[in-house]
Amino acid sequence: MKKIVFSQHALSRLENRGTSKEEVEKAIRSGEVVPAKKGRVTFRKNFPFGLRWKGKYYQMKQVMPIAVEEKERIVVVTVYVYYFGGRK
Numbered sequence: 001m002k003k004i005v006f007s008q009h010a011l012s013r014l015e016n017r018g019t020s021k022e023e024v025e026k027a028i029r030s031g032e033v034v035p036a037k038k039g040r041v042t043f044r045k046n047f048p049f050g051l052r053w054k055g056k057y058y059q060m061k062q063v064m065p066i067a068v069e070e071k072e073r074i075v076v077v078t079v080y081v082y083y084f085g086g087r088k
Contacts, residue, residue, distance in 0.1 A: 003073040004028055010065070010076040017081040018053055019063050024079055027063045040077065041069050049083065059085030 004025050014020060023045075031045030042064060049061040064080040 001029075002069070004076065005073050006076045007078075010079050013079045017079060018061065018083075019079060019081050023047060023063045024065045024076060027065055028067065028074060028076075031063075036066055039068065041067050041074075043067065049085075053083050056083075057087050058083040059087075 006021065006024075010024075014024070026047075027043045027045035031043040034042040034044065036042045044062055044064045046060050046062050049058050051058070053061070060083070062082040062084070064082065065076045066078045066080070068075045068077060
């Protein structure tokens with residue numbers, strides 16, 4: 001199993017976007033893999049949420065790290081988080 005390493009940019013995005021290193025690692029280890037531009041790889045995984053984020057309730061969140069896969073490690077370059085399934 002390859003080691004997962006976080007760039008400084010990715011680390012700075014975690015809290016700002018509402019996720020954790022643990023969720024990013026789960027997305028990489030067990031999420032959907034999608035090829036991305038510039039030789040990068042996108043991973044996607046949905047997590048039950050059931051909380052408020054920035055004033056709105058959401059049932060689910062999708063954690064989507066973008067990474068470069070190297071021979072012996074995976075380098076996370078940024079992380080996106082999408083929230084959905086909210087109530088009115």
